[in-house]
Amino acid sequence: MYTLLSGLYKYMFRRDEYCILILGLDNAGKTTFLEQTKTRFNRNYKGMSLSKITTTVGLNIGTIDVGKARLMFWDLGGQEELQSLWDKYYAESHGVIYIIDSTDEERLSESKRAFEKMITSEVLEGVPLLVLANKQDVESCLSIPDIKTAFSDCINKIGKRDCLTQACSALTGKGVNEGIEWMVKCVVRNIHRPPRQKDIT
Numbered sequence: 001m002y003t004l005l006s007g008l009y010k011y012m013f014r015r016d017e018y019c020i021l022i023l024g025l026d027n028a029g030k031t032t033f034l035e036q037t038k039t040r041f042n043r044n045y046k047g048m049s050l051s052k053i054t055t056t057v058g059l060n061i062g063t064i065d066v067g068k069a070r071l072m073f074w075d076l077g078g079q080e081e082l083q084s085l086w087d088k089y090y091a092e093s094h095g096v097i098y099i100i101d102s103t104d105e106e107r108l109s110e111s112k113r114a115f116e117k118m119i120t121s122e123v124l125e126g127v128p129l130l131v132l133a134n135k136q137d138v139e140s141c142l143s144i145p146d147i148k149t150a151f152s153d154c155i156n157k158i159g160k161r162d163c164l165t166q167a168c169s170a171l172t173g174k175g176v177n178e179g180i181e182w183m184v185k186c187v188v189r190n191i192h193r194p195p196r197q198k199d200i201t
């Protein structure tokens with residue numbers, strides 16, 4: 001009886017786990033986004049003050065539960081020397097969140113190069129991609145159409161994977177819930193699809 005009840009309990013409260021990479025150049029707002037996400041989705045989470053966050057060096061991790069899905073985030077450092085480590089995490093990922101600093105026009109082409117390199121990785125084929133145009137709370141920031149124009153020659157490389165470009169402010173939280181909920185929908189739907197090539201041994 002105990003085994004039956006404990007099995008039923010486990011089944012009812014079981015959560016499917018998904019690994020989500022948070023990528024983007026240093027200073028794009030990855031760590032702030034992760035803290036904002038944990039604060040919004042974890043009821044008792046007392047995060048650090050968002051304005052005191054400094055750039056990601058190495059790796060930050062975080063977990064949230066949304067319905068029956070558990071998202072495990074890996075926020076990877078965006079400095080040039082750390083970008084070469086991104087692809088070591090691709091095989092394990094179910095989704096990618098790519099963050100762009102909408103206030104940094106000077107580094108937009110650098111961000112596009114890193115983005116293009118990432119999306120051309122075969123390992124990420126079919127993996128849902130959420131592109132966040134961050135820092136939209138800053139009045140002089142680039143708009144979504146500006147950013148889409150700057151990234152327009154990447155469109156063919158995105159291919160058939162699920163992709164959403166979302167305006168966001170990691171600092172105020174604008175656009176964060178919408179982005180996360182979209183990602184959850186995509187990764188949950190993907191689990192019912194045939195396996196990606198890399199999963200076939």
Ligand code: G3D
Nearest residue numbers: 026027028029030031032054055056135169170171
């Ligand atoms: P990173 O992890 O991608 O390197 P961080 O980036 O999260 O450390 O953020 C880098 C800087 O951008 C931080 O400011 C942070 O407060 C700011 N930032 C992040 N998201 C937003 C946003 O949505 N709006 C605004 N206005 N600023 C944001 P500092 O001053 O500490 O360098």
